[in-house]
Amino acid sequence: MHKLLASRDAYCMNQMKYIITRKSKKNLKTPIGFTLIELLVAVLLLALLISAVASLFGITVRSTLRTGNLAKNQSAIDSDISRLRKISEEYTCCSGVCAWPKPNSCAANFGFSDYYFPQNPANRQSFVDSCKGGGGVTSAPDLTASLVNELRKVPLSTNVSRTVAKASAASGDHLILVTYTADGINRAYNIYPVVAAWCP
DSSP: OHHHHHHHHHHHHHHHHHHHHHHHHHHHHSOOSOOHHHHHHHHHHHHHHHHHHHHHHHHHHHHHHHHHHHHHHHHHHHHHHHHHHHHHHHOBOTTSSOBSSOOTTOOOOTTSHHHHSOSSGGGHHHHHHHHTTSBTTTTBOOTTHHHHHHHHHSOOOTTOEEEEEESOOSTTOOOEEEEEEETTEEEEEEEOOGGGGGOO
16 A cells, blocks of 8 residues: 555656646746847837927927017017107207207206297297208208107117118108017007197
8 A cells, every 4th residue: 555655646746747847848938028029119119209209399499489589579679669759759849950869958848848849939930841841941951850860879689670760751741660670570660759749
């Protein structure tokens, strides 16, 4: 009986070895991990994704910079329009000669009628001739001629260009056209000097 048990134990042990060996060989045949091709495909997909994200980031940065530059240029133009309007409001003919800033010979205060209109009656005909576009009895220059020159002298941001000219060559027309150009911006602004309101 002992022999029978020993032989049965030996048989069971052989069967166990066979099963373990068979499973080990089977595990060796099944692939563990990724193949080289699978890794290359994964790396390629990752590279494409990174390239797309980088491209999108670059577009976003350029768009943000352009928007910032547009806003900066618009702000510079708005500030310049404010300065030019102030100059056109302070432009005076109180001394008989139209000028900005107000000549020292003028005692008038800004905003009052005597600030714009000549205080000396002898200079009034010169003012009337200037209002009509210049020339006339007194050979006075055009009312807006020196104002256009003064407006052109006002410094401006380097990214923006400005032109200042009379809107019309017709005599007696005192409208001044200011045009601005910058990267992506074209703006025009009309200035009508306050002193022109005193023209007959």
